[in-house]
Amino acid sequence: MFMKRLMIVEFFQSNVNDFFFLLMSGKQKVSN
Secondary structure: OHHHHHHHHHHHHHHHHHHHHHHHHHHHHHOO
């Protein structure tokens, strides 16, 4: 059960990182 929760947390963190990266790259495109 704990391992399953850990996988979900890692999956969520990776999605947040991808979203944050896309958000930052999008802001750079708008500023340029």
